[in-house]
Amino acid sequence: MTKDMVPGVKVAVVGVTGAVGAEMVAVLHDRKFPLTDLRLFASARSAGKTLETPFGSKTIEEFTVDSVAECDIALLAVSGDFSKEYAPQLAARGVTVIDNSSAFRYDDDKPLVVPEINPHAIGDSKIIANPNCTTAILVVALAPLHKEFGIKRVIVSTYQAASGAGAEGMKELEDETRAALNGGQAGNKVFAHPLPFNVIPHIDKFQDNGYTKEEMKVTWETRKIMGLPDLPVSCTAVRIPILRAHSEAATIETEKPVDVARARAVLGDAPGVKLVDDTANNVYPMPLNASGKYDVEVGRIRKNAVFGDNGLDLFVSGDQLLKGAALNAVQIAECVVAGKVR
Numbered sequence: 001m002t003k004d005m006v007p008g009v010k011v012a013v014v015g016v017t018g019a020v021g022a023e024m025v026a027v028l029h030d031r032k033f034p035l036t037d038l039r040l041f042a043s044a045r046s047a048g049k050t051l052e053t054p055f056g057s058k059t060i061e062e063f064t065v066d067s068v069a070e071c072d073i074a075l076l077a078v079s080g081d082f083s084k085e086y087a088p089q090l091a092a093r094g095v096t097v098i099d100n101s102s103a104f105r106y107d108d109d110k111p112l113v114v115p116e117i118n119p120h121a122i123g124d125s126k127i128i129a130n131p132n133c134t135t136a137i138l139v140v141a142l143a144p145l146h147k148e149f150g151i152k153r154v155i156v157s158t159y160q161a162a163s164g165a166g167a168e169g170m171k172e173l174e175d176e177t178r179a180a181l182n183g184g185q186a187g188n189k190v191f192a193h194p195l196p197f198n199v200i201p202h203i204d205k206f207q208d209n210g211y212t213k214e215e216m217k218v219t220w221e222t223r224k225i226m227g228l229p230d231l232p233v234s235c236t237a238v239r240i241p242i243l244r245a246h247s248e249a250a251t252i253e254t255e256k257p258v259d260v261a262r263a264r265a266v267l268g269d270a271p272g273v274k275l276v277d278d279t280a281n282n283v284y285p286m287p288l289n290a291s292g293k294y295d296v297e298v299g300r301i302r303k304n305a306v307f308g309d310n311g312l313d314l315f316v317s318g319d320q321l322l323k324g325a326a327l328n329a330v331q332i333a334e335c336v337v338a339g340k341v342r
Contacts, residue, residue, distance in 0.1 A: 008034030012068045015077035016040040019167055020100055023326035024075050029054035069093035075329050091126035096336050098128050098329045105129040112224045115331040116272040117143045128332055133324025134158050135221040138248055141298045141316050144270040150255030153232040159240045159247040164320055165190050170243050200239040245287030247317040257309040267298050277301050285317035294327055
């Protein structure tokens with residue numbers, strides 16, 4: 001324990017050697033999360049190694065249920081299979097588990113939470129699901145627009161960075177780009193096709209309905225988070241050759257006529273959103289600017305030419321390792337702690 005930890009709760013980060021786990025530690029420190037102890041867990045091959053963190057040098061521990069059960073909150077940055085096996089065991093021991101995998105997102109009895117939108121869904125739950133990164137970035141912009149105008153349907157195309165496929169995806173993009181620039185031929189193992197100088201309209205497995213699972217995650221999770229179980233959502237998910245931050249072009253049809261100026265004002269006041277919409281000066285959301293930032297950038301706001309008065313187009317960019325993963329998980333933990341205080 002270091003001097004900058006203040007009285008509070010004991011927190012475990014499980015999967016700390018991955019990109020999301022590392023970001024969770026950084027966000028806990030940056031947001032001054034009220035913890036008394038921070039313990040870092042990974043697999044046996046990483047146990048015993050020293051990790052330099054904003055909290056000082058920390059020794060990685062091998063994950064065991066007994067060890068993590070000594071903590072109050074566990075942030076899981078692990079696979080869905082791991083979460084399915086161990087999250088219920090931890091919850092049964094009284095640990096509040098915030099899980100970044102897809103293991104529990106679609107369970108009716110498990111809340112799927114974006115704190116700017118539905119913190120009330122947490123209740124007394126001991127297992128809380130973090131949404132898919134693409135969904136989290138999208139809904140922080142959709143929810144305030146729904147509150148103001150009512151949303152009837154959503155059509156979205158995503159432009160997703162290589163880091164959405166983990167460190168292996170980032171390395172493949174870097175290595176294969178270098179190979180192509182040196183006169184060779186770009187290859188692929190992580191992605192379905194070579195990613196350098198290319199875009200791939202294929203993320204996750206194709207489903208019987210022609211959509212990929214990634215695209216259906218956006219539909220299923222948007223409905224659950226926004227409390228709109230019948231909301232029509234159509235998504236096309238595309239991998240693009242950048243390292244970090246996802247972008248999305250969204251078209252919505254609304255129940256009420258949309259005033260574009262009012263839409264900008266609503267988004268400008270929305271928590272978790274940064275209005276970036278000055279096209280006269282070439283200012284709009286871009287992954288280059290959204291990387292490393294907490295807020296989701298929203299811009300290119302305009303009346304949709306198809307739906308007319310009841311339609312709106314917008315473009316968003318957000319850091320999928322932060323709002324799409326680590327930041328959202330820590331925000332959920334903050335809600336849990338605040339609930340205990342009340």
